[in-house]
Amino acid sequence: MTDLAPGPLSSWTWLTSWRFDAVGVVLSVLLLVPYVWLLVAAWRRGVQWPWWRIASYVVLGVGTLLYVTCGVVGVYRQTFLWMFAAQVAIIGTVTPMGLAVGDPLRLLAAATGSTDTVLHRVVRSRIVRLLIFPAVSSVLDIGGILAVFFTGYGQRAIESELVGTLLILQLLIVGLIFVLPTLAEDLLPGWATPAVRTFLAFFDGIADAVPGILVMVANTTLFPHFPGFSAAADPLRSGLSHYMDQKYAGGALLAVAEGIGVPMLAAVFVEWLHSDAAEARATDAELDRAEAARTPAATTAPEGCHADQPETVADQPWWLTDPRLADRYGKRDD
Known part of the structure; x- marks a missing residue:
């Protein structure tokens, strides 16, 4: 169903253009309410969850999802192809990263006092372990975005609310499949040390540029039936040609992928520092216990020893x- 924007895009419409999108609102509620409940449960157990993790989950995670579905990006996604591309890129990369930095799995363990919940068992299952393996998750991530722009998948997602909903779910789930293990210590095999995960984040930042570059250099129209390419949309596009719109779409994919690469590396590096600090504390505690165990024997000198x-x-x-x-x-x- 065609849903063109109500008017031309301007600097003011970036703040004032909003619409109610049921999928975006429902997903945002489903993501936010359990997290808040876990925060309260953890607080009651005496756990003070870091404020920056909460801010990342709420603002960078749920906030971006709500903005690109109900805000100006959602309003103009059928008028400008580059807006549709920006929505795909943000939901597939920025939103999952915000949710992953919020560390919901560790918060669940802190709130329940157990790492053997249903969700933890699902994450440790064989099928999930296979999906989160770096080689598999990278192929799913890049292949999914390429399928949106180089098959009829993206066109169907624009025309059908059901397919559009499936696309949003796919982008969120696949994004989390890659980002969440990269930022967590215990979801990948033992060889995935913090240094290895830092390299994986760096590689993903490079690989995520591939879809944007391919869309930018495409010589054919990838969305021949895009609603914004119809004559009815011409007054809203301010003279932007279909060819340049497609170039901008590739640029939007590229800009979002590379723009989130540095924060992703920073988040992985911070996790690396936290991991080293925790290991140092554990080593110090072990040394203290060993010293305490040996001290009583050393205080009593054997008979005849001077x-x-x-x-x-x-x-x-x-x-x-x-x-x-x-x-x-x-x-x-x-």
Whole structure:
């Protein structure tokens, strides 16, 4: 069904053009309400969830979804092809990243006190493990966007509300399949260290540029029946040709993909720092426990042992005699 914008695009319409989109509103509510409930449950258990994770989930995640479906992007998605492309790119990359930085899985564990909930078991299932494997999720991500613009999928999504809803769900789910494991520690195999996940985020930023470049260099009209290419839409387009509109669509895909690449790398790097800090705290705690276990035995000197006797290996500090820690805190005297 054709739903052209009510008037030409201007700087003012970026703030004033809104419409009610049932799919966008329902999805936003379904994403926001459980997260708020988990925040309250975690707070009651004494867990203070970081404010920046909450802001990312609400503003960058749910907020962008609501804006591109009910805001100016949703209003003009059938008038300008580049608006439709921007909607696809934002829902497929920006929104999933905002939701993933909010860390809903870890919040669920904090709110319930368990990592064995139904959702955790689903995430650990074989099929999900296969889908979140970096090679598979990257192909799904890039292949899905290419299918929108180089098959009849995108045209059908514009014409049919049902197919359009399926497209939004696909973009959200596939985006989360890639982004969520990249930002989490325990969803990928053991070889996916923070350094490896940083590389994966860097590679994804490069690979996400492919659909935008291909759309920009396409010599044929990818959406011959796009509603905005009809004569009825000419007064709304301010003279923008179909050819340039398609070029701008590729530019929109490229700009969103590369624009979110740096924040994505930053988020993965921050997770890397947090992981190193947690590992250091765990190591320090282990050392403290070992020292506490050895201290009582060291306080009671054996009978006949005098302070002026030469220090033996047994008398040396435990961190010098423990083979596992000698290299870190000093070499053991042979």
